[in-house]
Amino acid sequence: MKKVVVYSTPTCPFCKNLKKYLDEKEVSYEVVDVTKERDKAKEVFQKTGHRSVPITLIDDEYVVGFKKDRINELLGL
C-alpha cells in the first residue's frame, strides 16, 4: 500500500474536500496540520516550491492542490 500524507490546515476548504474524497475511496492517510507542525510545513513548502495547501505526498511524489486526476493516477484509483 502506498504511503499517503496530506499537508493541510483545519479550515482550508479544498483540504476538506480532498480528505473527504480519500475517505470515500477508503484510502488511509496521515494528516500534517501545517499550522501546528511548523517544521514539517517549512520542509514541504521548500521541497515543492509552494506555500499553499493541500499538498499530498504519495510515496515520494508531491501533488500540490486537490488534483483529483493526478491523485487517482498515483494511487491507481
Added chain:
Amino acid sequence: MSMYDSIILGAGPAGITASIYAARKKMNFLVLTENIGGQTLWSADVENYTGYQMLTGPELTERFKDHLDNYDINVIEGVKAEKVEKKRNVFEVTIKSGEVYKAKTVIVATGRIPRRLGIKGEGKYVGKGLAYCATCDAPLYADAEVAVVGGGNSALDATLQLVKIAKKIHLIDRAPSLIADDLMVEKALQSGKVTVYNNAQVKEIQGDQFVSGIVIDADGKEKKIPVEGIFVEIGSIPASQMVPDVKKEKNGEVFVDCSCRTSVSGIYGAGAVTTVIAKQIIVACGEGAKAALSVFDYINTHKDSDFEE
C-alpha cells in the same frame, strides 16, 4: 454526440440551485465547473442566509453539495469552459482540454474571480507567498510579516483573519482613506499589529523561490517592505469571457433581464457574473432557480426540429 437540454456553467450557489431546479424538472443537463461551491467556498462567516444564523462558507457549501447529491446529476468537476458558440439554435461549449459539449441552452453561472494587481511578476508568485484567499492561506503565515492590498471590507476581513495569526500586517490602500466598515477598521487598528499606508500603489513583488518583499509607492515615496506573504483583496471581476457574444456591462457583467435571459436567445445568466443587484449568496441562489425555470419554459416553447443541426 448527445445533446443536452442545458449546460450549466459553474457550481456556486447559482449553478447548484439551477441544477436542483433543473433536476426536479427532469431536464437532461450537464454541469461543467471548476469546483463545487464557487466563491462561497472562500467566504468566512455567512450571517445573512435565511434559516441559518451563522455558518461558514465551506459549511454552507457542504449543505449545498448534500442537497445536490440527492439528485442524479451529471457534473464534470475541475474543468473550465473556454468558449460558448451558437450554431443555428444549438450551443457548443468547449472546455480547456478541447472537448466539446452540445446543448439547447446554456446557463452562465460562473461567478467572479479575484481581481489581480496587474503588475510584473504577479503570476510567478501565486501560491508562493502571493494569495487571493485569506480564508485558505492566512493560517500559513503564523508569526510572519505580511501585506494586505486593498481598503474595502474584504481587505479588512483578510486583515482581521491575519491579526490572529501573523506578527505584523501592512495594509496597503490606494485610496486616501479606508472605505471598509468603521467597526472592522477599529478592530484592526486596536490589534496594534496593523500599519496602514494610504494613497499607496504596489510597484513590485520581490522574491526568489518565495515572496520576500513588496515595493510600494506611498504618497509619492517609494518604500520597500519585507514580507513573506501578500494578500490581494482588491475586488473581483466577472468570469464571463467564455460568452463573448452576449451584451455585457463595461466591467464584464452579463446583462440579464428579470427572467435571467441574456441578449442571446438560449443563453441565460445567473448570480454574481451578471448585472443583477447585490452579489450575495442568497440572491445568486434565487437567480439560479429563475434561470433554470426560464430554461424549462424556453425548451417547452420550442419544437425538437428547432434544434436540428
